[in-house]
Amino acid sequence: xxxxxxxxxxxxxxxxxxxxxxxxxxxxxxxxxxxxxxxxxxxxxxxxxxxxxxxxxxxxxxxxxxxxxxxxxxxxxxxxxxxxxxxxxxxxxxxxxxxxxxxxxxxxxxxxxxxxxxxxxxxxxxxxxxxxxxxxxxxxxxxxxxxxxxxxxxxxxxxxxxxxxxxxxxxxxxxxxxxxxxxxxxxxxxxxxxxxxxxxxxxxxxxxxxxxxxxxxxxxxxxxxxxxxxxxxxxxxxxxxxxxxxxxxxxxxxxxxxxxxxxxxxxxxxxxxxxxxxxxxxxxxxxxxxxxxxxxxxx
Numbered sequence: 001x002x003x004x005x006x007x008x009x010x011x012x013x014x015x016x017x018x019x020x021x022x023x024x025x026x027x028x029x030x031x032x033x034x035x036x037x038x039x040x041x042x043x044x045x046x047x048x049x050x051x052x053x054x055x056x057x058x059x060x061x062x063x064x065x066x067x068x069x070x071x072x073x074x075x076x077x078x079x080x081x082x083x084x085x086x087x088x089x090x091x092x093x094x095x096x097x098x099x100x101x102x103x104x105x106x107x108x109x110x111x112x113x114x115x116x117x118x119x120x121x122x123x124x125x126x127x128x129x130x131x132x133x134x135x136x137x138x139x140x141x142x143x144x145x146x147x148x149x150x151x152x153x154x155x156x157x158x159x160x161x162x163x164x165x166x167x168x169x170x171x172x173x174x175x176x177x178x179x180x181x182x183x184x185x186x187x188x189x190x191x192x193x194x195x196x197x198x199x200x201x202x203x204x205x206x207x208x209x210x211x212x213x214x215x216x217x218x219x220x221x222x223x224x225x226x227x228x229x230x231x232x233x234x235x236x237x238x239x240x241x242x243x244x245x246x247x248x249x250x251x252x253x254x255x256x257x258x259x260x261x262x263x264x265x266x267x268x269x270x271x272x273x274x275x276x277x278x279x280x281x282x283x284x285x286x287x288x289x290x291x292x293x294x295x296x297x298x299x
Contacts, residue, residue: 021225070152230288
């Protein structure tokens with residue numbers, strides 16, 4: 001019972017000391033929390049841009065088709081059988097030359113008359129439109145299908161695939177670098193703030209060590225202080241970022257661009273991002289405090 005009472009009293013003391021320190025350095029705490037909020041807002045903004053860009057690229061990739069043009073004497077059923085058993089094929093559509101001619105005429109707003117182009121005079125070949133399960137499989141599937149008997153040529157927008165892969169790789173690199181720099185910057189700010197608080201209480205820490213207080217007992221108030229600073233900054237960042245993103249989504253829904261750019265609105269995707277920011281900011285605060293207090297406890 002005495003041990004339980006002692007632990008509760010120790011916890012109360014640590015909490016009281018943490019909030020006293022925050023109150024004494026309130027302006028420094030607010031400035032640090034503000035800078036952390038800006039840093040994590042930029043980080044969260046990059047994250048939202050990344051998931052929206054990923055969705056746009058995914059939408060483009062899902063519409064990439066392999067156009068398989070056939071010879072006039074091609075065995076359509078044999079090619080269908082091969083496509084049914086080809087790994088990586090999501091679905092395919094057979095387009096007879098007659099339908100292809102009609103589709104082409106509609107695409108040109110019926111400005112091209114179809115008279116005289118039916119039957120043997122139809123210049124278009126039969127074709128398959130094949131979609132892959134993943135965009136990176138398209139080149140391999142195209143090479144495989146090109147070797148089928150009866151296939152004249154295969155087209156799939158090779159340049160577009162290459163461009164999408166380069167953009168995705170570039171975005172991933174930028175996101176990783178920016179995330180690392182922003183996280184390090186936020187931690188540096190927290191370390192600086194806690195270090196100032198430690199210096200102002202250095203005499204108190206020395207007395208506590210002299211009286212036999214453990215390092216954990218001395219360290220906990222500073223860790224809690226850093227976590228509170230990180231949490232305040234991150235909470236501000238998530239609230240501002242959420243409000244700005246909501247306004248952006250609402251405004252895009254009333255613009256013509258909404259047909260081409262559909263922002264991510266799935267709560268199952270967005271909620272983990274904002275919760276993750278809160279957790280990350282709080283943990284960064286605690287880690288920064290541990291780094292700051294460690295050197296003073298070694299003296």
